[in-house]
Amino acid sequence: MENNQKIAISVVIPAKNEAESLPELCRWIAEVMKKNHFSYEIIVIDDGSTDNSWQVLEEISQENPAVKGIRFSRNYGKSAALHTGFQDVSGEVIITMDADLQDDPEEIPELYKMIKTDGYDLVSGWKQNRQDPLSKTIPTKLFNGVTSLFSGIKLHDFNCGLKAYNAQVVKNIEIYGEMHRYIPVLSKWAGFGRITEKKVKHHPRKYGVTKFGLERFLYGFLDLVSIMFVSKFKKRPMHFFGSLGALSFLTGMGITVYLIIQKIQQLTYKPPLHEIRQITEQPIFYLALVALIMGVQLFLAGFLGEMITMNSTKTNDYVIREKLKL
Numbered sequence: 001m002e003n004n005q006k007i008a009i010s011v012v013i014p015a016k017n018e019a020e021s022l023p024e025l026c027r028w029i030a031e032v033m034k035k036n037h038f039s040y041e042i043i044v045i046d047d048g049s050t051d052n053s054w055q056v057l058e059e060i061s062q063e064n065p066a067v068k069g070i071r072f073s074r075n076y077g078k079s080a081a082l083h084t085g086f087q088d089v090s091g092e093v094i095i096t097m098d099a100d101l102q103d104d105p106e107e108i109p110e111l112y113k114m115i116k117t118d119g120y121d122l123v124s125g126w127k128q129n130r131q132d133p134l135s136k137t138i139p140t141k142l143f144n145g146v147t148s149l150f151s152g153i154k155l156h157d158f159n160c161g162l163k164a165y166n167a168q169v170v171k172n173i174e175i176y177g178e179m180h181r182y183i184p185v186l187s188k189w190a191g192f193g194r195i196t197e198k199k200v201k202h203h204p205r206k207y208g209v210t211k212f213g214l215e216r217f218l219y220g221f222l223d224l225v226s227i228m229f230v231s232k233f234k235k236r237p238m239h240f241f242g243s244l245g246a247l248s249f250l251t252g253m254g255i256t257v258y259l260i261i262q263k264i265q266q267l268t269y270k271p272p273l274h275e276i277r278q279i280t281e282q283p284i285f286y287l288a289l290v291a292l293i294m295g296v297q298l299f300l301a302g303f304l305g306e307m308i309t310m311n312s313t314k315t316n317d318y319v320i321r322e323k324l325k326l
């Protein structure tokens with residue numbers, strides 16, 4: 001919903017079971033905003049919490065009118081939460097941060113300046129000194145390297161929860177699935193390519209536990225494939241299908257011609273019977289055939305599915321149970 005008066009900063013916070021952290025976090029943000037004379041709003045998206053996060057949020061909101069909330073009917077994931085929050089922001093600069101107090105609100109003024117004054121579209125936090133277990137930091141390095149390589153965006157830490165955006169960016173990108181990891185990539189492809197990073201402080205988790213398991217890496221990778229794929233071929237699927245189809249067709253033709261020549265040779269020179277091997281007796285023939293058909297089919301299915309998802313108006317169709325002041 002549109003607010004008439006201009007707000008400088010909207011802070012968007014996805015939260016799943018973060019009841020202990022929320023009061024401290026909101027208080028801290030309010031303090032920073034007050035110190036720097038920013039007009040602001042805080043939008044917390046309760047992503048299907050099973051603790052009393054929503055009640056806590058209602059209490060905070062009573063004390064501080066700038067705190068607003070959106071409550072999902074169940075857990076839809078961080079991407080869904082961010083996307084939904086972005087629809088309701090009215091600030092000029094949007095800051096996202098995690099609810100767990102790992103991101104530091106003191107970074108907000110500098111991030112704001114980088115968007116507002118330096119004119120960046122997106123500033124991503126870089127947790128150079130990351131306060132998380134090794135099991136998380138090592139795969140993350142790999143992830144960042146691959147993403148950077150594929151996307152051509154030079155960032156050290158794509159998945160940092162603390163980011164700042166020009167409002168236009170968040171209104172024009174569509175995040176679903178686990179794509180919150182690739183917001184800089186989506187931003188670049190939407191035409192908002194002034195992207196940079198800022199080293200940010202990172203604290204160990206104070207309350208609660210991490211909400212992501214090992215599956216994050218598999219899903220993360222599959223989403224990267226989707227993004228690369230759709231962004232490249234969505235507008236010209238024939239280039240993709242055409243090339244693959246041609247390749248497959250030529251291979252088939254090649255094999256057929258080879259088999260015909262072989263047959264003609266056999267008919268012409270009539271070798272002894274035991275030397276003749278029927279086409280259908282050669283296992284590799286079937287293997288090649290099956291692999292070819294399977295590959296084409298799989299790619300087709302995946303691509304079509306992805307296109308349908310992207311085109312569907314239902315891509316981001318979440319049930320919102322209630323809203324606070326929005």
Ligand code: UDP
Binds near residue numbers: 014016081099
């Ligand atoms: N989160 C969410 N929905 C989810 C999982 C996580 O809204 O399904 C929120 C979570 O409450 C936190 C942020 O996303 O505010 C980052 O999650 P977490 O701190 O568990 O991730 P990590 O820091 O371990 O990468």
Ligand code: MG
Binds near residue numbers: 098100102205210
């Ligand atoms: Mg965290």
